[in-house]
Amino acid sequence: MTIALRQALRVRTASLHEAVDRHLTLAPLTATEPSTQDLYFAVLAMLQAYRRVETVLGAAPSDLQELVKPVPAWTTALLQDRLRLADSFDDTAFFELRPVRLPRGLGEWLGYLYVVFGSSLGANMIAKRMAKHSNERVQRLTFFSFNASCAGRFAGLIRRLETLDSSERIVNALVDGAKIGFDDFILAADSAAEHRRVTAARAQENLAVNA
Numbered sequence: 001m002t003i004a005l006r007q008a009l010r011v012r013t014a015s016l017h018e019a020v021d022r023h024l025t026l027a028p029l030t031a032t033e034p035s036t037q038d039l040y041f042a043v044l045a046m047l048q049a050y051r052r053v054e055t056v057l058g059a060a061p062s063d064l065q066e067l068v069k070p071v072p073a074w075t076t077a078l079l080q081d082r083l084r085l086a087d088s089f090d091d092t093a094f095f096e097l098r099p100v101r102l103p104r105g106l107g108e109w110l111g112y113l114y115v116v117f118g119s120s121l122g123a124n125m126i127a128k129r130m131a132k133h134s135n136e137r138v139q140r141l142t143f144f145s146f147n148a149s150c151a152g153r154f155a156g157l158i159r160r161l162e163t164l165d166s167s168e169r170i171v172n173a174l175v176d177g178a179k180i181g182f183d184d185f186i187l188a189a190d191s192a193a194e195h196r197r198v199t200a201a202r203a204q205e206n207l208a209v210n211a
Helices: 002-014 013-024 036-057 062-068 072-088 105-118 123-131 143-148 152-161 167-211
Strands: none
Touching: 002 013, 002 036, 002 167, 013 167, 036 072, 036 105, 036 167, 062 105, 062 152, 072 143, 105 152, 105 167
């Protein structure tokens, strides 16, 4: 993978990367001292996103098995973290998300994995921030340190990408695959935001009834 190809992929997905980072549901992950409630809904969004990721990776073609298997237990770690934060919040229902979309062809698959494995690169910084949080429940979160431990997969992906040429066809396929990955994270974050809105409305209704 030439530097030109890597730069093209980075530039053409920059707006999507920014949309994920700045999403109101996920932005607390990079805040200095996010509230426990904000973190709860961020974890809920990540849980929905990684459920989709694990479904997609379970359908990866045979020539990518070395990269994706075994699939990391992201959702297991997120379920545990949700329970660490959930005692004060109602999460009895998930909003149904549209069915997963599988990448098509090697280029799309590698672009998708660029997003999924790339998510581990900033996880160590998030984990260190959570460990310094004033709330003990937040300090005990494990997903981000677990995801950071998966960072070696990104290096493996880059080695695979280095075998590709930098033709426009390849760039377009990589970008299309990356869009599938980013869209899944944005969709899950939107769903968690809607769940938060409905939960808050329900709580207000209960207060009005009991007033």
